[in-house]
Structure formats: C-alpha cells, structure tokens
Amino acid sequence: MIETEWDVIVIGAGVAGENVADRAVQGGLTAIIVEAELVGGECSYWACMPSKVMLRSASALRAARALGGAREAVTGDLDVAAVLARRDEFTHGYSDDSQVEWLDSAGIGLIRGRGRLTGTRAVSVTSPDGTVTQLTARHAVAICTGSGALVPGIDGIDTVDVWTSREATSAATPPATLAIIGGGVVAVEMATAYAGFGTEVTVIARSGLLGGQEPFAGELVQEGLEALGVTIRTGVSPSSVRTDGDAVSVMLDDGTEVRAEKLLVATGRTPNTGDLGLDTVGLESGGWLTTDDTLRVIGAGDGDPIDWLYAVGDVNHRALLTHQDKYQARAAGDVIVARATGGTVSDSPWGTHVATADHQAVPQVTFTDPEVASVGLTATAAEEAGYDIRVVDFDLGSIAGASLLADGYTGKARMVVDESRSVIIGMTFVGQDVAELLQSATIAVVGEVPLARLWHAVPAYPTMSEIWLRLLETYGRPTA
Ligand SMILES: Cc1cc2nc3c(=O)[nH]c(=O)nc-3n(C[C@H](O)[C@H](O)[C@H](O)COP(=O)(O)OP(=O)(O)OC[C@H]3O[C@@H](n4cnc5c(N)ncnc54)[C@H](O)[C@@H]3O)c2cc1C
Numbered sequence: 001m002i003e004t005e006w007d008v009i010v011i012g013a014g015v016a017g018e019n020v021a022d023r024a025v026q027g028g029l030t031a032i033i034v035e036a037e038l039v040g041g042e043c044s045y046w047a048c049m050p051s052k053v054m055l056r057s058a059s060a061l062r063a064a065r066a067l068g069g070a071r072e073a074v075t076g077d078l079d080v081a082a083v084l085a086r087r088d089e090f091t092h093g094y095s096d097d098s099q100v101e102w103l104d105s106a107g108i109g110l111i112r113g114r115g116r117l118t119g120t121r122a123v124s125v126t127s128p129d130g131t132v133t134q135l136t137a138r139h140a141v142a143i144c145t146g147s148g149a150l151v152p153g154i155d156g157i158d159t160v161d162v163w164t165s166r167e168a169t170s171a172a173t174p175p176a177t178l179a180i181i182g183g184g185v186v187a188v189e190m191a192t193a194y195a196g197f198g199t200e201v202t203v204i205a206r207s208g209l210l211g212g213q214e215p216f217a218g219e220l221v222q223e224g225l226e227a228l229g230v231t232i233r234t235g236v237s238p239s240s241v242r243t244d245g246d247a248v249s250v251m252l253d254d255g256t257e258v259r260a261e262k263l264l265v266a267t268g269r270t271p272n273t274g275d276l277g278l279d280t281v282g283l284e285s286g287g288w289l290t291t292d293d294t295l296r297v298i299g300a301g302d303g304d305p306i307d308w309l310y311a312v313g314d315v316n317h318r319a320l321l322t323h324q325d326k327y328q329a330r331a332a333g334d335v336i337v338a339r340a341t342g343g344t345v346s347d348s349p350w351g352t353h354v355a356t357a358d359h360q361a362v363p364q365v366t367f368t369d370p371e372v373a374s375v376g377l378t379a380t381a382a383e384e385a386g387y388d389i390r391v392v393d394f395d396l397g398s399i400a401g402a403s404l405l406a407d408g409y410t411g412k413a414r415m416v417v418d419e420s421r422s423v424i425i426g427m428t429f430v431g432q433d434v435a436e437l438l439q440s441a442t443i444a445v446v447g448e449v450p451l452a453r454l455w456h457a458v459p460a461y462p463t464m465s466e467i468w469l470r471l472l473e474t475y476g477r478p479t480a
Helices: 015-026 041-046 048-065 080-090 097-105 165-170 185-196 215-227 322-341 379-384 400-405 435-446 466-475
Strands: 005-011 031-035 109-112 114-119 122-126 132-143 147-149 177-181 200-205 231-234 238-244 247-252 257-260 262-265 269-271 296-298 305-311 363-366 371-376 389-395 411-418 423-431
Touching: 005 015, 015 031, 015 041, 015 097, 015 132, 015 322, 041 048, 041 165, 048 080, 048 165, 048 185, 097 109, 132 322, 165 185, 165 262, 177 185, 177 247, 177 257, 185 200, 185 215, 185 363, 200 257, 215 231, 215 371, 215 411, 215 423, 247 262, 305 322, 363 435, 371 435, 379 389, 379 411, 379 423, 389 466, 400 466, 411 466, 423 435
Parallel strands: 005 031, 005 132, 031 109, 132 305, 177 200, 177 262, 200 231
Antiparallel strands: 114 122, 122 132, 147 269, 238 247, 247 257, 296 305, 363 371, 371 423, 389 411, 411 423
16 A cells, blocks of 8 residues: 655656655655656666667777777677677666665655646556556655657658667667668767668768767767768758658658668657646646756746746756756755755755756767767857857877877867856867766866866876866966
C-alpha cells in the first residue's frame, strides 16, 4: 500500500527527477517518484550512454590507426556486433532493476504510472493496470518529465517508419544506408557512429552543422565526417518523404532525392508536458516550463513563481544536458528542503540554491571525430550580449602534447575574453580527445579567474593542456 501523502512528489525518474528526490531525502524530507517508463530515463537507455558506447570503439580504432607503431598492429575491422553487445550491457537490456534498487537504498519511494497534476500540490497516478492513485505533497511537486524527439512536419512523414534518437541508439543491427535530417549534436554523433559501423550515411542539414557553436566547430566536424565517407548536404531542406519499396525516399527542395534504408530525424526536442494536467494549475499544456533560478515554475499572468511547483531538467529548456539537469536538481532538491524547514535560501547569483551556470557557463562535448568541447559563450553570442571581447585562436596541432597523440594531429582552440574584466567567458576546443580539456576551461569561466592569475597555472609538458599557455601567450601577458 503506497502512502498518499509525501513531502515531495517528483514526476519523472530521469537524471533530474532522481537527483531532486535524492537531495530532498538527504535533507530529511520524504519523497516519491512517479515513473511511466524506465527509472533512469532517456540518458541511461536511449541517449548519452548507448550513443557514447556506439561511438567509442570505432573512435579508439581510428586513434590507433592515427599512430605509427600502433597502426601496424591494427589488422582487423571494427566488430560491430561486439560494440552493440557492449551497448546492450550498458543499457542492461532495458531493465531498470539496478536503478530501482538504488532508489530503494536511497529511501526514495517509487510508483509506476503516468502522473498528472490535479490541482495545488496534488498528483494523480494512473498505473499500467488502470488503477488511479491520488497523491498529495506537503511541500513541493517537481516536474522532471524530460523531452522527446521532435518529428518535423514534413509532407509524408506520418506514412514513413522514421527513426528518432531512440531507434538510432537501440538498433539491433546497422542499416546499409542511413539518411539523417538535422545538423545538431544528435545528427552528427549518430552519423559518426553509423559511419564507423560501415553504414553509408547522408546528412541533410539546411544550415550547416552544429549551429550555435563557433563556426569552425561545424566546419571541422564536417571535414571529419566527410573523411569517414559521410555525404553532407547543406543548404537544402526535405520537402517530402515517402516509402518506396524497401527504401525511404527524401525529396529535397532543390529537386534532388536521397534514398536510404532508414531515415533518422534529429531535428530537436519537444517537452513532455502534453498530458500533465498543467491546466489544473493555470498553466498551458504542451510548452516548455519557464522557471526562476531556483527552478520554481513561473506562473501564467502575474509571472510570479508558483511557490510549490518546480520544473527541473530538459523540461525547463535551460540546458538540455544530463550534467546541467543534475546540477539544477541538486539546487532544486536543496532549496525545497530549505523552504520546507525554514532554512536560509541562498538565491543570489552563484548561491547554493540557484542554477546560475545555466545562463553562461554550460559545458558541452560533442563526441564526433574530431570532438568538440565548449563552455560559455561563443564570440558571436558574447558580442550579441554586449560584451567588449577579444578572441584568441590557436592551432591545436602545433602543441607538443597533441602531436604525440596522433600523427598529423589537427584541431583548433578559441578563447573569448571579456576585456572589461580580463576573464574568459567562452572556450572551444576542436580535435581528437579534447573532451578532458573542458573542465579546466569551465573552472576558469565559472571562477572568473583573471588572465594575469591564469599565467601561474602552468600546464605540464608535454600535454594537450599546453594549449592554455599558447592561448595566453598569444593574448599577451596582462599586468596583475
Ligand atoms: C541521442 C542523445 C544523446 C545524448 N547524449 C548526451 C550526452 O552525451 N551528454 C549529455 O549531457 N546529454 C546528452 N543528451 C541529453 C540528455 O539525454 C538529456 O538532457 C537528459 O536525459 C534529460 O534528463 P531529464 O531527467 O530531464 O529527462 P528524461 O531522462 O527524459 O526523464 C524524464 C522521465 O520522465 C518520465 N515521464 C515523462 N512524463 C511522465 C509522466 N506524465 N508521468 C510519469 N513519468 C513521466 C519519462 O518516462 C522519463 O523517464 C543526449 C540526448 C540524446 C537524445
């Protein structure tokens, strides 16, 4: 028999929901999670983890082939079946038993079913067998329902058995040919993964790859994909799609056609808020939920935050990334405890209970070949935000540590400096194995470390981190 009254009710057991509930329980409150599918959510089963497993083995093979001495030892091809078996190990055959065990050990309640708000601090749960349970929250309800793939309204799309990221990350075997609509992170990562499996891939990306990143990121990723044999069609849009025998035919607006065994649409995300009872608390259904920096939902009308309702993770559209979702969840769980127990709320920028970094210090890695690792603002975004900036670029291939990593290493780094404060507000690295450089840049951005002090953070020789020294030397030494 499930208790019907809890301090906190969380709808959705993805990374956001799990972490809100965990922090609330650690703070002494009771919490229950309502989950309609698998505890662990998208990241564990259909997103971060399977996609990265699908990318890693071919990437390691390419790295070995790029290195004299190792290259000669690589005599075989990628074992695609073994890669997909490894993917299945990571996704536990789509069983969430271990995550449910963790919830239990953390003292978090779980109710399976679809949750809907039915009024202030009230949630009804319809279980798979149709039973309806009414829950009440003493303090807070957190909506952590995530996002799903956005399928674009292209003529004929409803008649075609399209892949979204879910099918692309869970396929039992790779298709011989794959067309991908989209040029964002999911599109380029899946193009890289399937090209590694030997699939003939065509990417259809109207406005180029990785828009929103520094322009050289998309350009270098495009070169990398083309080197893997991927065809990139930019400047064209699909006008219609249809099934034609065993193939999907995509007609483009320049009159050409792309045919493939499978079609992946990777054109963005849509919030899981369609059937959530938002209307019962005066909010509109179907849209992204706007929050304040303590993750409380902003109400319709007066625009004040609703004091008991939180939206955490993808569903609030602040930053659709697992690590930012968890960061928000730590802030939200802790502030729910503080508000419930009469504790002090620390809600000024960079305080304990706010997700300040979401605005201008979001780190992101795109696991392509080359990788793209970025944090903070691009030069264009910084200019648009009114910063007086100086941009410093440096060729990563000329760093000793990089030249050791691969023969003919190529890559690029960009540092965006806020001249008025002499601090870094954006950094982008593109190249093999740049992902692990990113945290140093994130610390510099979040810590607002003055450039004069960064001169004293000496990178070890010969490592990739020497890129820091070269960027600072190119900028010129500021006076302390
Ligand atoms: C292909 C792909 C690769 C990605 N790779 C990365 C990566 O490498 N790194 C990274 O940081 N991010 C990555 N992301 C993004 C990351 O997966 C998401 O940001 C993250 O999973 C969102 O977590 P969440 O908790 O907000 O939502 P979700 O994980 O979507 O969880 C929401 C949960 O709520 C449940 N739910 C929804 N509605 C209801 C309801 N009414 N009642 C009950 N339960 C409900 C759902 O079943 C789900 O379990 C990737 C995304 C994709 C698509």
